[in-house]
Amino acid sequence: MKNALQAESILLGQKLNIWADNHMRLEEKEQRAATLPDDFVKEFFAFVSKVSLQLVDAKDNFYGYFFFQMGKEIRLNIGSATAVTFKDAKYVMYFNPFIFLPLTIEQMENCIRHEILHIVFQHLQRARDLRDHYSKLALNLAMDIVVNTYLHPLPDDAATLDWVNLQYHLYLTPFGTLENYVDEIETALKNREKTTTVTDDDNTAQTDILTKFDPLRTHDVWNEADTIDAQLLGRFTEKYVDSANHGQVSDHLANAIAAIKDSNRTLPWHFYLKKLAGTVASGNKKTTARRNRRQPDRLDLRGELRNYKAKIYIALDISGSISDDEFKQAMEEVFQIVREYKTEITVIQCDDQIRKVYKVRTIKDLMARPAGRGGTSYSPVIEYANEHKIDLLLYFTDGKGEEVLRTKPSGYKILWLIGGNGDSLSLKEPCGLVKYLKPMLEETPASEFFFVEKGGYSMNNQEDISLIF
Incomplete structure (x- = not known):
């Protein structure tokens, strides 16, 4: 032969x-x-x-x-x-x-x-x-x-x-x-x-x-x-x-x-979120432009200025295959990470349009997800985020949307989180980091979700973190 x-x-x-x-x-x-x-x-x-x-x-x-x-x-x-x-x-x-x-x-x-x-x-x-x-x-x-x-x-x-x-x-x-x-x-x-x-x-x-x-x-x-x-x-x-x-x-x-x-x-998307949240976190900062409130006569002591609340928007693709339990489990990770920062969290329910926008403080504030009424389009959320001058956008999706955004994101970072049956993001230019949710081993009833005690993160399988946009 x-x-x-x-x-x-x-x-x-x-x-x-x-x-x-x-x-x-x-x-x-x-x-x-x-x-x-x-x-x-x-x-x-x-x-x-x-x-x-x-x-x-x-x-x-x-x-x-x-x-x-x-x-x-x-x-x-x-x-x-x-x-x-x-x-x-x-x-x-x-x-x-x-x-x-x-x-x-x-x-x-x-x-x-x-x-x-x-x-x-x-x-x-x-x-x-x-x-x-x-x-x-x-x-x-x-x-x-x-x-x-x-x-x-x-x-x-x-x-x-x-x-x-x-x-x-x-x-x-x-x-x-x-x-x-x-x-x-x-x-x-x-x-x-x-x-x-x-x-x-x-x-x-x-x-x-x-x-x-x-x-x-x-x-x-x-x-x-x-x-x-x-x-x-x-x-x-x-x-x-x-x-x-x-x-x-x-x-x-x-x-x-x-x-x-x-x-x-090893898909530690929450480590990327923690790194990103740290870059937009706000609180008090020292300044020489203001006197110390407790000892105003001490010119050698710096005063403080209050920073604004960092705006974190979380978009949930309701037309995709991400389950409620999968989303709630991921959201628990989000709240654990951002609770140490001064943040304002807003959830956007969307498919090919924005269906609902509401603010949340705890995991219990999450509203029921309606059935999706159309395909998936990322552009409406990007345009909405541009108008509201946010700091960070987390987008939960199965990745099956358009290939090109109508509008580029302006002045904030994006973390795309692919779950459900998604294996890739359809966008040719994500303009941010693309990470994947770990599949859940078994479905957890929503009524039992809030009684799960978390033991923290394992540090054994971290991957190198590179935040290049």
């Missing part, structure tokens, strides 16, 4: 080279774009499907089932045989036939495994945090040597641990962390006066066609990824993983999968 596939790849490579020769001649005359013929594209992906069947038949069939779920496209300007990104709410694998077809079938299979390992090791998310601090070349090399440690055979020009150590006079050891590798490589790049095999110059020509491996261009398509919350991307990844996990997996895959599931189970 593999011999037949190898022969087919050689034939496709010959067709590709004939097209390339014709394209170069036409480009000189007519400046034509590099677009492969439809017949070749169809043949190429039929060939890729056969390679993917080899992955399914392999002992580690996880990669084959994962690959089936992905989009597949051709990109001639990527600097490696394959590349991956998250686009249009799905993972997409790109192929450069000029670099892919000359490989052996085993190397092709490992190129596909290579990209899937980038996803499972959560490199797309981790690279976002590192790319502002390290050069693109250092980050590309570090991610590739982490992944390539687990793959053999690899393309002859692949970035391996031994190759990086030799090129940059380093002593990196196997199975190190991405963060450690990128730091060591970055230091080596800065200390190196010049390079011959690889350049760390980021001004490479953005040509239509790349025919050789270029470590500086291997992950350029990551810049085209959908700009979604890292936690939401983790939930998408878990769905891919669950669908692909049909048998026994290797230890490194099992550990990576466990890390994905652990991070997705």
Whole structure:
């Protein structure tokens, strides 16, 4: 089977080279774009499907089932045989036939495994945090040597641990962390006066066609990824993983999968709320513009000014699948957090319109939720909040609303809380943090809810808090 596939790849490579020769001649005359013929594209992906069947038949069939779920496209300007990104709410694998077809079938299979390992090791998310601090070349090399440690055979020009150590006079050891590798490589790049095999110059020509491996261009398509919350991307990844996990997996895959599931189970939205509430909390503040009330003659003592009440609005999507018990449980968390601050809480019941607005002081002030009369639209609440100059908006919804807001939020922060059967927020630009409610293990009757004694929060499974809007 593999011999037949190898022969087919050689034939496709010959067709590709004939097209390339014709394209170069036409480009000189007519400046034509590099677009492969439809017949070749169809043949190429039929060939890729056969390679993917080899992955399914392999002992580690996880990669084959994962690959089936992905989009597949051709990109001639990527600097490696394959590349991956998250686009249009799905993972997409790109192929450069000029670099892919000359490989052996085993190397092709490992190129596909290579990209899937980038996803499972959560490199797309981790690279976002590192790319502002390290050069693109250092980050590309570090991610590739982490992944390539687990793959053999690899393309002859692949970035391996031994190759990086030799090129940059380093002593990196196997199975190190991405963060450690990128730091060591970055230091080596800065200390190196010049390079011959690889350049760390980021001004490479953005040509239509790349025919050789270029470590500086291997992950350029990551810049085209959908700009979604890292936690939401983790939930998408878990769905891919669950669908692909049909048998026994290797230890490194099992550990990576466990890390994905652990991070997705830890949804401490109340910690984000506590952090946000602290930024809008109000009370007395010291000032030199007013004398101390108790000792007005003491000019060395500062007086106090009373701050305004922080306005927190809580929108409840009554058309969604969030249950009353789920909402009340979340609201109890809200009251526990904001009771230490001077706040004014207003609840908005809404679907495609605002149905009711009322103020609450305790959990007992919550009113019964009417049945939703329409679909879900977030814009009316955003417009209402803009008019009332609030400080913080919590929006409880199942996430199934419009994709674009009519009006952008002005002067306040938003925490979107997805519950019910929702698995994502429909908005392309949330303009705030998107978090998920933990599913309730069992339905609790509303009459019993107020007698539940809370023992506080566990501090064991916190995730890093980043409040970037």
